[in-house]
Amino acid sequence: MSKIYITGHRNPDMDSLCSAYAYAKLKNQIDKDNEYIAVRIGSLTKSIQKFFEDIGAEPPVYKNHIYPTIKDVILIPSERIDANMPITSLSKYYNEENPSSYPIYDGEDFLGLLTIDDIALWFMQSIEKLDKIGSVPLIKDVLKKREEKFDATDLFEDGKAILTKSKLRGYPVYEDNVYIGYVTRRCFLKAPRHNVILVDHNEAAQSIKGIDTANIVEIIDHHRLGTLKTILPIYMDIEPLGSTCTIVYQQYLKHNMKPNEIEAKVLLAGLISDTVILKSPTTTKVDIETANELVKLAKVELKEFAEKMFSSMGGLTIDVAKEKIESDFKIYAENGISVGIGQCEVVTLKDLDNYKEACLKTLDEVRVKNSLSWAMLMITDVIKETSVLLTTDFKLNKDIQYKKIENNIYDMPGVLSRKKQLLPDILSLINQ
Numbered sequence: 001m002s003k004i005y006i007t008g009h010r011n012p013d014m015d016s017l018c019s020a021y022a023y024a025k026l027k028n029q030i031d032k033d034n035e036y037i038a039v040r041i042g043s044l045t046k047s048i049q050k051f052f053e054d055i056g057a058e059p060p061v062y063k064n065h066i067y068p069t070i071k072d073v074i075l076i077p078s079e080r081i082d083a084n085m086p087i088t089s090l091s092k093y094y095n096e097e098n099p100s101s102y103p104i105y106d107g108e109d110f111l112g113l114l115t116i117d118d119i120a121l122w123f124m125q126s127i128e129k130l131d132k133i134g135s136v137p138l139i140k141d142v143l144k145k146r147e148e149k150f151d152a153t154d155l156f157e158d159g160k161a162i163l164t165k166s167k168l169r170g171y172p173v174y175e176d177n178v179y180i181g182y183v184t185r186r187c188f189l190k191a192p193r194h195n196v197i198l199v200d201h202n203e204a205a206q207s208i209k210g211i212d213t214a215n216i217v218e219i220i221d222h223h224r225l226g227t228l229k230t231i232l233p234i235y236m237d238i239e240p241l242g243s244t245c246t247i248v249y250q251q252y253l254k255h256n257m258k259p260n261e262i263e264a265k266v267l268l269a270g271l272i273s274d275t276v277i278l279k280s281p282t283t284t285k286v287d288i289e290t291a292n293e294l295v296k297l298a299k300v301e302l303k304e305f306a307e308k309m310f311s312s313m314g315g316l317t318i319d320v321a322k323e324k325i326e327s328d329f330k331i332y333a334e335n336g337i338s339v340g341i342g343q344c345e346v347v348t349l350k351d352l353d354n355y356k357e358a359c360l361k362t363l364d365e366v367r368v369k370n371s372l373s374w375a376m377l378m379i380t381d382v383i384k385e386t387s388v389l390l391t392t393d394f395k396l397n398k399d400i401q402y403k404k405i406e407n408n409i410y411d412m413p414g415v416l417s418r419k420k421q422l423l424p425d426i427l428s429l430i431n432q
């Protein structure tokens with residue numbers, strides 16, 4: 001049984017989180033041979049966390065990276081070797097597996113790793129002294145106290161580099177300061193690869209750190225194709241639909257499965273979030289049909305569910321401005337210009353004056369932090385179906401086609417989609 005991680009993109013939005021959640025639920029039902037784990041590669045905003053809590057679903061767990069770690073190659077012997085046994089009792093283990101290191105215990109307590117070199121040295125020194133070896137020593141008389149150790153979370157490549165240079169053949173491995181096993185040089189001959197399914201993205205730059213060391217086993221997405229290479233042929237379901245959650249629901253149908261009430265709520269949330277309650281131009285007939293089905297399965301009323309979800313996430317204040325900008329920020333680089341575009345939804349733009357200065361300031365901080373040329377935030381009023389655009393100072397501001405309200409702020413009536421409406425406009429400005 002192997003673990004397969006399912007992750008959305010960096011700075012995960014509702015669609016990424018919800019599609020990872022639901023797809024893991026589906027896969028765990030249709031494939032009992034593997035364990036599917038929904039993960040997220042960015043922080044959860046408090047409002048999204050509360051949303052998951054309210055509907056009784058556990059949000060995807062945070063995962064920092066997908067590089068192989070020491071824990072992936074750890075050796076855990078089935079038998080414990082006690083320090084109070086004679087050294088000769090090790091011959092049994094040596095004959096069997098030829099290990100270069102032996103974890104030694106005193107009762108329940110791990111004492112240290114005894115290496116084959118320690119044993120050889122002891123015997124050679126005994127002979128050198130022209131002593132007779134005399135009585136057979138106990139393991140504890142030969143065992144050396146050493147500081148060297150690995151943590152289970154240390155990266156495979158780091159461990160390999162250290163052990164290749166070390167004169168020791170093996171290191172003990174600790175997790176939360178408790179000994180859990182050991183590794184020897186032999187463990188590092190081949191790097192293990194983790195398995196991962198990408199949802200709601202397909203580009204390495206938007207994916208989990210270390211994606212190049214992992215096996216991508218599936219991609220479920222609704223974005224343009226970026227560049228990603230795989231070792232083996234993989235399953236892909238990429239469709240130009242309004243949300244990845246829509247595609248995940250279609251996957252349920254393909255497997256003759258039905259989302260339960262909670263899963264339906266989660267899928268519906270991702271769908272209406274990405275399509276701005278089915279009003280965004282990215283919305284397709286399939287999205288509308290899917291939403292209708294999910295509403296029934298979730299036992300909710302669409303308008304009520306949507307308004308509750310958006311208002312719990314909306315209500316932009318100075319306090320949440322930064323959280324909003326950082327939680328959904330996409331970076332595009334073309335023609336030597338890198339631009340970051342954030343998007344957030346609100347239920348009213350009436351209080352824009354209260355937070356616009358704070359947003360502009362935060363935008364510029366985020367721009368500097370990410371070494372970008374230009375940063376912008378699209379704030380969408382999901383009830384009135386309109387947006388405003390806030391931008392940092394940049395030479396191309398003067399070419400923006402939207403109506404300028406004041407410096408760095410533009411009116412975008414009817415614009416709801418970052419991907420289909422704003423992004424093409426910005427990319428054509430950059431490429432002009």
Ligand SMILES: [Mn+2]
Pocket residue numbers: 015016200222242243244274
């Ligand atoms: Mn999406």
